[in-house]
Amino acid sequence: MSVVIQFAIGLIFGLGLVISGMSNPAKVLNFLDLAAIRNGAWDPSLAFVMMGAVATAFIGFRLVLKRQRPVFAEAFHLPARSDIDSRVVSGPAIFGIGWGLAGLCPGPAFVALGYGTSASILFVIAMFAGMAIARAFANRQPALAVQSQK
Template identity: 55%
Template sequence: MIRIASAFLIGLLFGAGLLLSGMANPAKVLNFFDFAGSWDPSLAFVMGGALLVAAIGYRLVLARPAPALATSFSLPARTALDGRLIGGSALFGIGWGIAGFCPGGVVPALGLGRIEPLAFAGALTAAIAAVRLLEARRAQRPQAA
């Protein structure tokens, strides 16, 4: 129960930070990418602050033998830069630049009562389902010799 409550509180804090910083507003995000027009550098400060907090947090947390609410850390085993990672990152950036939403920022924006976050969340969910379906089909195909 404490793990669920802590995850809820952490998510609430994250969402509140996104709302307070304006990152749930797609116009603010899109203005960051508009260098020739109404450029808004505030997103760079939000990202820089997030990177600073994350860098310090990771150093402190990973120095411990285990997380506070788990028996061991669950870190990615793969560390190589491959086509899937680079392609997924590129698609993420393109989608963010077009829509002004990222998956983290769209969640608190869903509560604003607008259709755009709902459409983005639906498209994101459909894309995740399509990738999982394609990967499952690829895994079922016999390997060529």
């Protein structure tokens, strides 16, 4: 039953992305192009989508974390660290650069695959390649630290 519920949640999320226009790279790029404010081409509508998402997440986390455990898991898996390091800064920076260049991020990219465009297919392939490279680099970091201490 949990798979059916998770599928329904994913379907609702995907529909929200389509309805809001977040799966349309042109709409996203029109929002991110602040220089377009001067000529009236800037599209502020996605700011409202993001505000709605932040408000929903804020309220949702407050309600869910009051529970003893998640509905579909044995325990909550929350970050143990709260400090800001280079990974916390560089990861979102790379994400933002990619979003600004392509007009897509992971969720909308998967939805955009349904359009069958070569741009969305290429983006998802590049995204998986980037994740593999980042994982390989992260797994290599402790080995580099040990070598430099010798």
